[in-house]
Amino acid sequence: MSLSAGRQYSLIFRLALPAILAQVAGTLMQLIDASMAGRLGSLAAASIGLVASSTWLFSGICRGVIFGFSVQTAQTIGAGNDELAARICRQGLAAILLFALTFAVTGLFVAPHLPLWLHGEPAIQSMASAYFGWWCLFLPFLMLNEWAVQMLQATGNTRLPGMLQILMCALDVVFNWFFIFQLNLGVAGAAIGTGAAAMCTSLYLAWFTLVRSPFLSGHHSFRFRKETIQRAVKIGLPVSVEQLVTGSGYVIFTRIVAGLGSISVAANSFSITAESLAYMPGFGIASAASAIIGQCVGAGRKTLTRSLAWRIELAGITVMSVMGIALWFLSPALMQLLSVDPAVQDLGTRVLRIEAFAEPMYGAAIVATGILRGKGDTLWPTIISLVSNWGLRIPFAAAMTGYGLPGVWFAMAFELNCRGLLFLFRLCRSFPKDRIASSDSTQTENTGPAAA
Template sequence: MWRHQRRPYISEVGLDISGIDQQADLQEEATSVLDSGSKTSLESPQLGIWDLAWPAILGNLLFAVIGIVSIKIVGSLGAEAVAAVTTGHRIFFALQAVLMAVSAGTAALVARAFGARDHLEAAHITSISLWIGNLVAFVLMLPCIIFAEPIAGVFGLDEETTSQAADFIRYLSLFNVAFSINLILGASLRAAGDTKTPLWVGAAINVVNVVFVYLLVFGLYGFPEMGVVGAAVANGLSYIAGAVILLYLWYGKKLLVGVGGRGSITFRRVQQLVHIGYPAAIEQFVFQVGFVAFLWLVGFYGTEAFAAYGIGVQILSISFVVGFGFSIAGATLVGQHLGAKDPDGAVVQGWRATGLAIASMTALGLIIAVLAKDIAWYLIHDEKVVRHTVTFIYIMAIAQPLMAIEFTMGGCLRGAGDTRFPLVATMVGLIGVRVGLAVLFTYLELDVGWIYGALIGDYLIKCIMIIHRFRSGKWKQIFQDTEDRF
């Protein structure tokens, strides 16, 4: 097996000169892990799209299947319970926008460091990101618990559904820090080119999740019967399981990305994370606000239409995860090629990843559309909910090629450090088009199918904007400008 040449990246260790020996040891540890053959490594970005995409797709597919099983379990409690879980999840992730920003900054910086073969810097970035992410997660916990009821009430659902959604948010928020650890370490590993470890850890998380959803929702084998709250606690316990596994592997020096030393926390790294991450935070905030506004409009059509949206998204997640997988692959390869001073290679990999995503998601969307009624009826025996779910799936099947472009090419831009343009595209597409059309259709008192159809306009506009941005090539210089600035 070929061997890396070890280099002391003294200019990157910050101001703590006394820590150079420790950091040199860390570089040696990173090298030994790479040479052990337990992980794939890069001299230049040699990993293919499928090498990176298939573990991410499979891992997310497991999450999607478990999500469907969870919906089946919760669906036995009625449409109100499904609507409560849908609302709770949406609000929980809306409140994690800052964490998503830290994750985006981590991914871009780690991918670039690995592309430049600077594994020590990748370790430092991971360490400081984890500290920041955990602090943010802890701070977010309190408002999630205190304001859960009024936030859940925004959707205008009936009192019982709102109360269940608020309880779901409160309990799930108790596990914020564990969620942060999974998010940050997972992003760092994928950016480094290791998508297999998150796959296996994700499999463990899924097993824990589905077992405890089954036990806690129904109160079986001596466990308390917790209903919707049981689903939240099950989610949280699965986050803890994933966090424990990842931290054990990380501190045990068994991962591709090492543990940073005393020199990890420097003002320059914080500046880089903030500079790349804050547009992603704003994008996530805009996305979640737009999403909440859209679901608020769906709520005007009743609990059944609201529950149908949640069920439809869960079913279609089987297709979505393919796009997420190619998004991760594209972001990683684009970042690493730019780190290796190969912008032309970054362009080629971006287009290849997008083409594969379009073909895969289009095919899956058609298959799901054909089976839509049978799958929906299996998940919930409510004729009105099933009818709305089928309508939603038919509409979204049409949008799959557009979603593939937005997911994958948007991921490529973020991998290059261009987090500002996806923000602009999200503001125009989601707020201007999706919510704007939904408001118009609601005002005209059109059928809920028209509200669902607003998503096509959203993704069409975002695709046009993102393709134009990628073809312009302006994203190639963004990360270098960031490094020069800081």
């Protein structure tokens, strides 16, 4: 039976929609934290915004470890070796818990000094330290949740992770309300609420992955195996380096913004949170792409892999273009939701409308990264991110500080457009269009991706 273009798009969106919901849910948790803490005033919001880039840096490096195992899991399932996939899954769990615990301890030691290193104003330093310290304490549960989501998506199961991430958002609201306002813990309560919500969902997802998943359950060893670790390092190390490059770039970007004052820091933080609602669909599609492409590569279906790669990329650009248009029109409402300060609202709206023009090419970069990771190509995304972030965004943003926060965000929007073009060029080299069969009728469908 042939896998027509229509069936390919059906497969893409059937897997991508729950993954999008999972990504949006994760972003909503940031939105919930920012919005509820924002009720405490601009200083509280600025304290979260000051350390937000550092939380992305820590979690991003840990995600590289997860990718090192989840890509292997997807490819092994595609090759029909479920027993090996289950062993790889367990080795990934052991690895990510080891890394997460190490980073959690490191973060607890760093927390008292981090706001000072980032040039935060004295009025927000203690709140920022408290938020970062509590966030680090719950990092193992946040990464356990990420591990389970990635592993289940590698099997083609995106529905359950999506539903549980939505539940996590609901729990976050309840826990935040309790810790921030009922126990009067302020900004620290936002981090505790998020961590408590992640703890609840991560434990269930981990249980389901190890006990109930048709592909990954069973009694298997958690012992590290040389060949798996070598492959994980080959795949995951470039991803961790990429996240280090991107995350450290965000830290420096935040430090640049910190020199513009607390209003700019708060507006920058809220705007990044609001914008993330626009690009989370791109990350959802990219997450599904890694699973789909990984399984196709494992099954050895080269022509189908190329065809799906370009159709996923087109879908990602299209969805992100729509989100860019929505961001332009909805930015005033989003900023009013996040902040009660008119100055923050006005500044945030201005920079969000600048960023709206970057969404299509940002989507191209995000989705292409997911496609390349599914293939096992994690080196080139790292190189592109390094060149784009440190060669373009940081120096250009520093040069544009004279124009305030809008100038800095113009630099970011320009860099994202350039990054998207670079990723499209890499995708052309990895999946040349002229090699794709003009008709999919030559494709013989056996099991295809697991979710199919």
